[in-house]
Amino acid sequence: TTIMAVEFDGGVVLGADSRTSTGDYVANRASRKVSKVHDRIFVCRCGSAADTQALTGFVLNYLGQHAVEIGKLPTVNTAANLFKIMAYNNKDNLMAGLIVAGWDEKEGGQVYSIPLGGARIRVPWACDGSGSGYIKGFIDANYRPGMTQAECLEFVQKAISFAMSRDGSSGGVIRTVVVTKDKVDESMIVGNKLPYG
Numbered sequence: 001t002t003i004m005a006v007e008f009d010g011g012v013v014l015g016a017d018s019r020t021s022t023g024d025y026v027a028n029r030a031s032r033k034v035s036k037v038h039d040r041i042f043v044c045r046c047g048s049a050a051d052t053q054a055l056t057g058f059v060l061n062y063l064g065q066h067a068v069e070i071g072k073l074p075t076v077n078t079a080a081n082l083f084k085i086m087a088y089n090n091k092d093n094l095m096a097g098l099i100v101a102g103w104d105e106k107e108g109g110q111v112y113s114i115p116l117g118g119a120r121i122r123v124p125w126a127c128d129g130s131g132s133g134y135i136k137g138f139i140d141a142n143y144r145p146g147m148t149q150a151e152c153l154e155f156v157q158k159a160i161s162f163a164m165s166r167d168g169s170s171g172g173v174i175r176t177v178v179v180t181k182d183k184v185d186e187s188m189i190v191g192n193k194l195p196y197g
């Protein structure tokens, strides 16, 4: 897997490849690794498909209840904290790398990284998964603070495309989600049709 998310002024871009593998066999070439946990909050998943699906289900249901109780949109911080609590408290029994990202009235666009051990850290961008190692240099060379929504989308698609070319556990299509106050835009592009390597 290759997953990534970037914050911009007013929202976030989340992205992922679509390969689920079991050794050398591709169990699913069209997986959905960017999952919705609330209207404007999403999570990128890597590691065990089962573990990350279970964690996502818990947070989806908890946030649904929480939203009713508080009568407004939950914050991205709350969603990230819920994932962290479960990932950290069960760290010996899980293999789950998560990137929680979205928009809320309080802080606008936010990205939180929750790597394997269950730590939680707010970052301007994050990447994770087996393919992420191949693109850290590309990201360091190309990331700039203050990029526009369109620049962030192209940046994420290009980075994931390069990882898909090099990492055998990444492939399929590039799925992205752009989240702002006013909209959630999902996209899908075929990974090997880009002119990037």
Ligand SMILES: C#CCCCC(=O)N[C@@H](Cc1ccccc1)C(=O)N[C@@H](CC(C)C)B(O)O
Pocket (backbone or CB within 6 Å): 001, 002, 019, 020, 021, 022, 023, 027, 031, 033, 045, 046, 047, 048, 049, 050, 052, 095, 129, 130, 169, 170
């Ligand atoms: C089908 C089936 C059985 C396992 C599927 C399964 O979890 N594959 C894992 C790799 C893995 C992990 C831990 C144990 C075994 C196999 C996988 O493809 N993870 C991708 C992300 C998830 C969310 C789809 B990515 O990190 O590569």
